[in-house]
Amino acid sequence: MARDSKTPTSKSGTTAVSLSVNGVDRKLVVGQHESIADVLRDRLDLRGTKIGCNSGECGACTVLLDGVAVCSCVTLAATVSESSVVTVEGLAREGELQELQQAFMEHGAFQCGFCTSGMLMSAYALLSQQRKPSDEAIRTALQGNICRCTGYVQILNAVRDAAARS
Amino acid sequence: MNASPPMYDVVGKRLNRLDGAGKVTGAAVYASDFSLPGMLHGRILRSPHPHAKIMRLDATAARKLPGVRAIVTGASQKLNRFGNFIKDFEVFATDRVYHIGQAIAGVAADSEYAAEQALKAIEVEYEPLPAVFDAIDALAQDAALVHPEWQNLKAAPIINRDGNRCGRTVIKFGDVEQGFRDSYRVYEHVFRTSPVHAGYTEPRVAVAQWSGPDQATVWCNAPLLFDTQSALAEIFGLPASHIRVVVPGIGGGFGGKLRLGMEHYAMALARAAKRPVRVMSTSEEELTAALFRQPATIELKTGVDREGRIVAKKGRIVVDSGACSGSGPLVASTATMILAGPYRIPNAEIEGVAVYTNNHPNGSVRAPSGPMPNFATESQMDMIAEDLGLDPLEIRMRNILREGDIAVNGQKMTSVGLAECLEKAAACIDWSQRKPEQSRGKGLACGWWMTSRGSSGAYLKLMQDGTLTMMVGVVEMGTGALTGAAQVVAEEMGMQLFDINVVSADSLTTPYDFGSQGSRTMFAVANASREAARDLLTKMRTRAAKALGADEGALEMREKAFWNGEKKITFAELAAQANAAVGGLIAEATYIAPAVEHGAARVQNHFSPSWPSPSFHVHATDVSVDEVLGEVTINRYVVAQDVGYAINPTYLEGQLEGGAVQGVGQALFEEIIMVNGQVQNGNLTDYKMPTSMDVPPIEVILVTHPSVAGPYGAKGVGEPPSIQPPAAVANAVAAACGKRIMQLPITAEKILMD
Ligand code: FES
Ligand code: FES
Numbered sequence: 001m002a003r004d005s006k007t008p009t010s011k012s013g014t015t016a017v018s019l020s021v022n023g024v025d026r027k028l029v030v031g032q033h034e035s036i037a038d039v040l041r042d043r044l045d046l047r048g049t050k051i052g053c054n055s056g057e058c059g060a061c062t063v064l065l066d067g068v069a070v071c072s073c074v075t076l077a078a079t080v081s082e083s084s085v086v087t088v089e090g091l092a093r094e095g096e097l098q099e100l101q102q103a104f105m106e107h108g109a110f111q112c113g114f115c116t117s118g119m120l121m122s123a124y125a126l127l128s129q130q131r132k133p134s135d136e137a138i139r140t141a142l143q144g145n146i147c148r149c150t151g152y153v154q155i156l157n158a159v160r161d162a163a164a165r166s
Numbered sequence: 167m168n169a170s171p172p173m174y175d176v177v178g179k180r181l182n183r184l185d186g187a188g189k190v191t192g193a194a195v196y197a198s199d200f201s202l203p204g205m206l207h208g209r210i211l212r213s214p215h216p217h218a219k220i221m222r223l224d225a226t227a228a229r230k231l232p233g234v235r236a237i238v239t240g241a242s243q244k245l246n247r248f249g250n251f252i253k254d255f256e257v258f259a260t261d262r263v264y265h266i267g268q269a270i271a272g273v274a275a276d277s278e279y280a281a282e283q284a285l286k287a288i289e290v291e292y293e294p295l296p297a298v299f300d301a302i303d304a305l306a307q308d309a310a311l312v313h314p315e316w317q318n319l320k321a322a323p324i325i326n327r328d329g330n331r332c333g334r335t336v337i338k339f340g341d342v343e344q345g346f347r348d349s350y351r352v353y354e355h356v357f358r359t360s361p362v363h364a365g366y367t368e369p370r371v372a373v374a375q376w377s378g379p380d381q382a383t384v385w386c387n388a389p390l391l392f393d394t395q396s397a398l399a400e401i402f403g404l405p406a407s408h409i410r411v412v413v414p415g416i417g418g419g420f421g422g423k424l425r426l427g428m429e430h431y432a433m434a435l436a437r438a439a440k441r442p443v444r445v446m447s448t449s450e451e452e453l454t455a456a457l458f459r460q461p462a463t464i465e466l467k468t469g470v471d472r473e474g475r476i477v478a479k480k481g482r483i484v485v486d487s488g489a490c491s492g493s494g495p496l497v498a499s500t501a502t503m504i505l506a507g508p509y510r511i512p513n514a515e516i517e518g519v520a521v522y523t524n525n526h527p528n529g530s531v532r533a534p535s536g537p538m539p540n541f542a543t544e545s546q547m548d549m550i551a552e553d554l555g556l557d558p559l560e561i562r563m564r565n566i567l568r569e570g571d572i573a574v575n576g577q578k579m580t581s582v583g584l585a586e587c588l589e590k591a592a593a594c595i596d597w598s599q600r601k602p603e604q605s606r607g608k609g610l611a612c613g614w615w616m617t618s619r620g621s622s623g624a625y626l627k628l629m630q631d632g633t634l635t636m637m638v639g640v641v642e643m644g645t646g647a648l649t650g651a652a653q654v655v656a657e658e659m660g661m662q663l664f665d666i667n668v669v670s671a672d673s674l675t676t677p678y679d680f681g682s683q684g685s686r687t688m689f690a691v692a693n694a695s696r697e698a699a700r701d702l703l704t705k706m707r708t709r710a711a712k713a714l715g716a717d718e719g720a721l722e723m724r725e726k727a728f729w730n731g732e733k734k735i736t737f738a739e740l741a742a743q744a745n746a747a748v749g750g751l752i753a754e755a756t757y758i759a760p761a762v763e764h765g766a767a768r769v770q771n772h773f774s775p776s777w778p779s780p781s782f783h784v785h786a787t788d789v790s791v792d793e794v795l796g797e798v799t800i801n802r803y804v805v806a807q808d809v810g811y812a813i814n815p816t817y818l819e820g821q822l823e824g825g826a827v828q829g830v831g832q833a834l835f836e837e838i839i840m841v842n843g844q845v846q847n848g849n850l851t852d853y854k855m856p857t858s859m860d861v862p863p864i865e866v867i868l869v870t871h872p873s874v875a876g877p878y879g880a881k882g883v884g885e886p887p888s889i890q891p892p893a894a895v896a897n898a899v900a901a902a903c904g905k906r907i908m909q910l911p912i913t914a915e916k917i918l919m920d
Contacts, residue, residue, distance in 0.1 A: 047199040048192015053449040057850035088192035101190040108816040112644030113189030114417025142858040151827030
């Protein structure tokens with residue numbers, strides 16, 4: 001069962017963590033079983049990060065952890081103190097959308113949008129590492145993010161285009 | 167052929183969708199993001215037995231656990247049975263379970279963790295009963311009955327049932343037996359398909375809150391507001407208006423959320439706990455206790471003349487509804503049309519049968535009746551062509567419906583873009599090189615679908631800033647349907663797309679709507695809203711003429727103002743004036759697609775005997791098969807669809823690409839593996855859906871034979887692209903390696919099997 005993997009046998013034990021979330025320092029006391037996704041959504045009210053499978057299989061919950069795209073639903077908050085977390089809410093600066101977000105809009109790279117936060121974060125992680133990624137690199141970077149709506153075609157186009165624009 | 171379309175300012179343009187910004191910034195609120203103060207978390211205890219008597223159910227220990235606030239069982243709350251066509255669903259089992267995953271009890275607790283612990287502490291004893299898992303077996307005279315009391319279950323009059331059979335539809339005309347005798351050759355085959363998941367990314371979720379003993383609100387991700395509302399009203403024995411259904415946002419549906427998901431559980435638990443309760447299905451529940459696409463067995467017998475023209479066609483599709491009828495009877499019924507196919511057929515006898523088994527109940531998945539019978543019909547078409555030495559394209563060209571032809575349901579076909587789809591898809595895939603090299607081949611499949619009927623309403627009001635608010639009772643599933651409808655309204659009103667504010671998906675405030683299903687959302691909502699916009703414009707023009715002291719006929723409308731020569735009054739000024747004087751400028755309209763004539767004598771117990779604004783589609787693909795590993799690589803994939811008119815080409819392409827990839831998943835690997843009613847692959851690693859690595863290059867061709875009823879000629883588009891992929895891929899695989907696969911999915915094992 002999905003949730004069992006994170007459910008502690010004992011509920012005792014809390015950990016004080018400090019995290020930088022979208023550039024803001026946060027100090028929290030978290031339970032052993034709390035994932036980054038739980039902390040973001042339930043403690044910090046940042047619900048742009050979505051929970052789909054809650055078991056590391058769909059990518060909806062992808063955030064950047066120290067610059068690396070991870071599934072926040074299976075990463076325990078207690079284990080990542082002193083890290084920086086960037087979520088979809090942290091992409092736009094002062095209301096200005098990133099090229100990537102703009103490209104997603106223009107290419108119709110989402111429909112229901114439920115995969116979009118995670119998809120954007122995976123793509124953003126890739127583009128921060130490779131200015132001009134190959135097609136293969138784009139596909140590989142997004143392979144952990146399931147999108148049922150788009151068939152990926154317009155997502156791939158959007159990422160290619162965002163790379164070309166930057 | 168198509169005349170070149172007139173130019174418009176807003177429709178036909180690739181404009182960014184209205185809900186785009188919220189979705190790329192994380193601001194969009196989905197049902198699973200919704201919460202209330204004091205909200206509890208609910209979990210459901212489910213049956214581990216496919217068929218058993220409940221001997222004892224004891225929740226005493228569970229009630230005492232920390233954080234547990236309420237436990238509901240079949241005995242603790244009187245809840246009515248429900249079901250769209252037959253009342254064969256129970257919210258919580260009362261004395262018997264008839265499928266694995268059936269709800270037995272619900273727990274509401276302070277946390278999901280506490281609720282989960284309580285589930286484990288509920289004691290249940292069962293006595294297993296004989297069960298049946300195969301739909302064909304279930305039809306046998308001596309099969310164990312899934313519902314021994316079936317005659318006591320209330321059913322819609324259209325349902326033709328008997329024991330385990332929970333629906334039967336027939337299309338019959340001419341004389342098939344004589345047709346077979348007159349045929350040059352007769353072909354008989356059996357095809358099978360497996361259950362698949364709709365694959366929406368947001369699990370089904372509901373938050374319920376009672377505001378009194380007989381008033382409740384449910385925030386959920388249900389595409390059908392009003393259907394959900396009446397189902398809940400029926401279960402709880404309340405007037406429908408006492409239940410408010412709101413959809414804050416939805417992460418995909420593809421039909422899989424059409425029937426009740428978590429709403430009834432959340433309501434029952436919230437009533438017992440006297441607190442708001444949220445119930446969200448877990449990933450495991452999604453894959454083991456969701457409403458899948460029915461698996462089907464399709465028997466098909468076709469007689470043709472020497473030229474490959476169809477003389478007679480006899481077929482039967484049997485769909486496994488699971489333990490409750492769900493969408494099964496409707497799926498089996500509509501499947502008769504797909505099994506016949508978009509062909510000229512002089513003699514036919516086609517039967518669609520829905521059957522109870524002790525498998526999990528199934529539901530509706532994008533084009534619910536589509537891929538299974540299409541796989542059979544289009545595969546067999548290729549098999550016939552091969553036997554007769556005909557080109558698969560040619561045999562279709564000889565048989566397809568064309569303008570003015572009579573289809574199997576007796577309907578006269580108009581606006582038929584099928585030949586054009588075939589020609590364009592074939593040209594695009596370079597059909598003349600059908601087997602370009604060893605182990606590589608091309609295949610195609612054609613199909614048709616309807617734009618479902620069902621009514622829509624729209625309320626419009628002119629806002630003080632000169633923009634327009636449009637209120638509609640559908641849910642934006644992500645298809646862009648509401649952006650499309652808003653483009654139509656903006657075009658009518660001489661506004662820009664972003665001048666239209668859309669309010670939707672609240673059963674209390676928005677007008678009735680048949681809901682987001684059946685490829686009809688944009689079609690019907692745009693038609694209703696356009697009608698309302700015309701009415702509103704008339705009112706605005708009258709007031710403008712008065713204000714400007716001019717004849718209505720002399721007014722010119724541009725730049726969101728009415729002009730009389732140099733003098734003008736803006737929409738904003740008109741709204742302000744009307745707000746002060748007469749309660750504002752508002753309008754409303756409703757729409758339902760006109761009924762289409764069909765041959766009533768040809769059909770029995772048919773749910774959709776006539777097909778309003780039918781759409782036509784052809785998929786063609788080029789695949790390579792690794793003959794050692796059995797692996798299929800899709801080199802190219804072409805979708806040609808007669809969409810009538812493209813209101814927003816970007817989102818249309820998105821539908822066609824997304825639908826095709828979903829269909830490719832069903833073609834090649836998606837399969838809920840069920841053994842004795844138990845799902846074997848209940849996680850997303852073992853139930854594989856297409857990822858970015860699996861997507862072939864897709865080319866989309868929009869063919870536009872306008873529908874008379876459609877807004878600007880548009881036809882329904884959302885479901886059809888999922889229909890043809892299994893057949894197109896199967897035909898390409900056969901062309902590539904000579905192996906004909908008769909059962910989905912087309913796995914390496916099947917390709918390598920002798
Ligand atoms: S929600 Fe984290 S991977 Fe699916
Ligand atoms: S946009 Fe719906 S899942 Fe990707």
